[in-house]
Every structure is written in structure tokens, then in C-alpha cells.
Amino acid sequence: MRVLGTMSGTSLDGVDAAVLETDGEAVLGFGPSAYRAYSEAERAVLRAALGAWPGEARAEAAARLVEAAHAELLTRFEAVDLVGFHGQTLAHEPGGRGTHQAGSGDRLAAALGLPVAWDFRSADVAAGGQGAPLAPFYHHALARWMGAGGPLVFLNIGGVANVTWVDPADPAPETACIAFDCGPGNAPMDDLAASVLGQPRDEGGALALSGRANAGRLADFGADPFFALAPPKSLDRAAPAPDVAGMAAPDALATLAAAVAEGVARAFAHFPAPPERVLVCGGGRHNRAVMNKLAARLSCPVAPVEEAGLDGDMIEAQAFAFLAARVARGLPLSAPRTTGVPAPTGGGRISRPAA
Numbered sequence: 001m002r003v004l005g006t007m008s009g010t011s012l013d014g015v016d017a018a019v020l021e022t023d024g025e026a027v028l029g030f031g032p033s034a035y036r037a038y039s040e041a042e043r044a045v046l047r048a049a050l051g052a053w054p055g056e057a058r059a060e061a062a063a064r065l066v067e068a069a070h071a072e073l074l075t076r077f078e079a080v081d082l083v084g085f086h087g088q089t090l091a092h093e094p095g096g097r098g099t100h101q102a103g104s105g106d107r108l109a110a111a112l113g114l115p116v117a118w119d120f121r122s123a124d125v126a127a128g129g130q131g132a133p134l135a136p137f138y139h140h141a142l143a144r145w146m147g148a149g150g151p152l153v154f155l156n157i158g159g160v161a162n163v164t165w166v167d168p169a170d171p172a173p174e175t176a177c178i179a180f181d182c183g184p185g186n187a188p189m190d191d192l193a194a195s196v197l198g199q200p201r202d203e204g205g206a207l208a209l210s211g212r213a214n215a216g217r218l219a220d221f222g223a224d225p226f227f228a229l230a231p232p233k234s235l236d237r238a239a240p241a242p243d244v245a246g247m248a249a250p251d252a253l254a255t256l257a258a259a260v261a262e263g264v265a266r267a268f269a270h271f272p273a274p275p276e277r278v279l280v281c282g283g284g285r286h287n288r289a290v291m292n293k294l295a296a297r298l299s300c301p302v303a304p305v306e307e308a309g310l311d312g313d314m315i316e317a318q319a320f321a322f323l324a325a326r327v328a329r330g331l332p333l334s335a336p337r338t339t340g341v342p343a344p345t346g347g348g349r350i351s352r353p354a355a
Contacts, residue, residue, distance in 0.1 A: 009159055151272075164179040209254075
């Protein structure tokens, strides 16, 4: 299938879209991709809706915005068999109220005139899983596409950071992967840049590079009980983060960058074997301060996924294309070692445009 996947992540920066040729089991080819940024006014609507559940007016406003932004971007693509639509996560409480991604696949299918696979997380959460992360099966397919030898880790640094440890020698993704959210990503740094600098981010980590991380605040952060929890485990945008109140902006940003690396380093205790390398995707790989901290803190080589011939900005959009193909084929999307669900679990639903 030629599937168009989308992602609108917790960093609230915009919508990624990418075409993947796949049968839901292997990567068969990569197609075009595109990005549509949210305006500051749109980000304000989304920020105001964080924590909202279906039925709330602010959630409906966010859903309509997300659908319109996706429709605007996705109409640029041609010759697509299926769309994988993640929506915008507003609330995530596994074991509590569930999970809520704003945006209706029904309305998007009608707008595009294409079948849309969506609602990827609900079945996993309903079955007792964390509902996240969902990219690991795609990471497994990528590791095999790359011809990787030993174990490796995909590190995605979006609003939060998550890791997938993959054994490419195992052909079954249900047993080859261990995955979990491991700590903060870009969100605390972006929030600080917005509030202190009036900018959406510390571009390239430039200001963080001029600061000094606060060892005491990092030690307090590292004592958070989240890090000792055995996976699977997941976070929403309010992940643990160091207290940087009262610090100069460069030092605060340096401390938050170091916290990303600290969370990743602590994840290594939960891997079955040391990885040969860590491949970094997501917006965080553009932050030189974060990448420097990772290289200094981890015990194996760290590199952006581009070194493996991949597009690090589009991995998650491609992942939801891959998962959409699995929804269409009735294949599992998650497993006990990725989300903690009791058994390999499918999910998602497909909305089709009216004839």
C-alpha cells in the first residue's frame, strides 16, 4: 500500500506528513513528505486545550483546528491508498480516564475523499496498556531495512523523549522491541523559550550552549521515582523536569538539555543488552546542546538517524503510515514489551468517505 501518515506531536509545532510504501510488516519504499507549521495563534488554541476531554468546548475547538490543518496539508499529496491520522494528544491517563487525541477521522475522510485509519491508542489503553509509545514496530521494520546487526536504540525527542530498544535478529516485532517514554524532551525547553524569549524554541540550542547546567537541580530531577519504574511506562507533556525557577535563561536551558540526556541514560538500565548505537530522531536532534549532552552521558555512539539514511523529521509520520497499514490488515500495533498491554493488541479504526 501507499500510505500517507501524519503526526502532530506534543511539541505543538505543526503537522508532519509522509508517504510510506509498506505492507505493514516491511518497509518497501519512501515517498514524499511535507510539513505545515502551526501559527502562534493556532498553538495558543492547542495549548488552551491541553488536558481537555471529549465534550469540552476547548477540545472541540482544537479538533476542528487540527482537522483543518491536516486537510490543508494532505491535499498536496497524490496517489494515496490510505491515510494514517494520529490527531493531537490533549490528555493521556492510562489506568484513569483513558487517552484523548483530538480530531475526527470521519470528518477528515470526508474532507479528503480517502479512507483514514485513526484512533490508534484507545484499544491498547482499554486493554490495560499505556497506549504509548506506538512507533516501536516501525522502528523494528527500519532496523531490518537498514540491515542492522546487533541491538540498537531509536531515540525520539519530541515534546517528551522515548526509546525503542530493537533486536533486528528477531523477526517478530512483538518480542524484538522494548519501548517506553524515558523523560522530558523539547517541551520544557520550548515552553521556557516561549515564556522568557518570546520565541517558539531555542533555535539549535544556541542559548543553552552558552549556559551551564545546574548539577544540584539535575540531581533532584534524577531522584524522581519515574526513572526507577520498570517499563513499560508513558508520559504526557507534563513529564518530570528540573526546577529551573530563578535561573538565568542560558543556564536554565542548559539544565533542561542535560535533563533530556539524563532521562535517556537512566533508560539504559532497562535494556536487555547494551545497544551498539543510539539513532536520534525528532526535533531534539537539531538541538546541539542536547546532542552534546547525549554524547557525553551515554556509553555508546550517538548519531542523528540521517547517518542511517533516514529522515529524522518524518519518522513518526511514517510510523503512523506503517501502523495504518497494520490496522487495514488487522495486525497488532502493540505488545507487552512496548506498552504493557497483556497480549499483542490491534486497534485503530478506518473511516471511509461517503460513496
